[in-house]
Amino acid sequence: MRRNYYNYILALSIMGISLTGFPSLSIAEPNSEQSSTIKEAKLLKTYSSIIENHLNKNLSIMRTVRILINNYPEHAAYIVSAAFDTEPNRKKAIIKAAIQAEPAVTYIVVETALEYFPESVEMIVQTAIETEPAYIDDILPLAMKHSPEKADSLITLTLQNYPSYSESIIRTAHESSSENLLSSVIGTLRLLPESADYVLEGIKNFFNSLGNNDDKTSISKEQWRLLALEAKSSGLEQEKLQWLVEKGHLDKGELTAIYNNK
Structure with a gap:
């Protein structure tokens, strides 16, 4: 009616x-x-x-x-x-x-x-x-395309507020602005350490899903090292980051040194 x-x-x-x-x-x-x-x-x-x-x-x-x-x-x-x-x-x-x-x-x-x-x-x-929230895959890339200069803050904002959607956010961030990806993740861990487990699991799942194509990313070894440092500071155990070694992002000795350095 x-x-x-x-x-x-x-x-x-x-x-x-x-x-x-x-x-x-x-x-x-x-x-x-x-x-x-x-x-x-x-x-x-x-x-x-x-x-x-x-x-x-x-x-x-x-x-x-x-x-x-x-x-x-x-x-x-x-x-x-x-x-x-x-x-x-x-x-x-x-x-x-x-x-x-x-x-x-x-x-x-x-x-x-x-x-x-x-x-x-x-x-x-x-x-x-x-x-x-189900439309996060549409919302975030649209905003990042519209305002590329705010990509970093948008990734950080969504990771902080929706850590359970971290894999989806990581995928969008990687496709739209890969150079901002890890800096945003590191900023999120620093501001919201209680979300470290969710966020790192999202990172892990996403990069594992890439298979052998992840060598096309623009993420440097130093960025991976900074991520591991922040993960440690957030309280994650070393075994949670073992995949970084398995995927070749860090050497075994580098990861061990991060966790042995008090």
């Missing part, structure tokens, strides 16, 4: 009939790139009018976004854009509401948020992953 109501409202808006007190616009079928752009602008204005009308009726922005996304997930980019235009100070609430309403639009919501608020990339990533 609710979906039928919103279908009716949106259809009237598109035909130019307004029930909201705001101007409505007709949307012609696109027959060129120009008409497609016009259609997109009219859709954005239509959703802006609906959102403003709901807010004037004391509905919250979160509830409004949820209702619209539930009914029109295919228009998620327009709905979220209109919400950002209307309530830019509620960007976190808007991201959360949109993803809660339909997790499948997570990528679109994050992409739109990054375009609107590039300076808030860490907040956008954290909010999106908190809301729908």
Whole structure:
């Protein structure tokens, strides 16, 4: 019933009939790139009018976004854009509401948020992953591609907050920004030593899965040594790092010296 109501409202808006007190616009079928752009602008204005009308009726922005996304997930980019235009100070609430309403639009919501608020990339990533952690493989690489200069902080942020997803994070980090990988892991162990077991297990599983292809990484022996030092400081036993020797990242004597050095 609710979906039928919103279908009716949106259809009237598109035909130019307004029930909201705001101007409505007709949307012609696109027959060129120009008409497609016009259609997109009219859709954005239509959703802006609906959102403003709901807010004037004391509905919250979160509830409004949820209702619209539930009914029109295919228009998620327009709905979220209109919400950002209307309530830019509620960007976190808007991201959360949109993803809660339909997790499948997570990528679109994050992409739109990054375009609107590039300076808030860490907040956008954290909010999106908190809301729908299953989409971490989509969220993190998208953010790193959008803001490569923040790759290190984004990897550290996600490892600190979601250590149980460490293997997935490591894989994404390696594919998107391998030069930042171990420095981010080391920073995470330093800040959150209680997560060392999770994080190192993720590192181990990922590099073991590479087989003989891991020689293509840009990780130096010194970085592996620093990782082992930080793992030791975090309380991990030497046997937990034996795979570093087995994979040839460190010599047996180097690992032993790290643990024998008091």
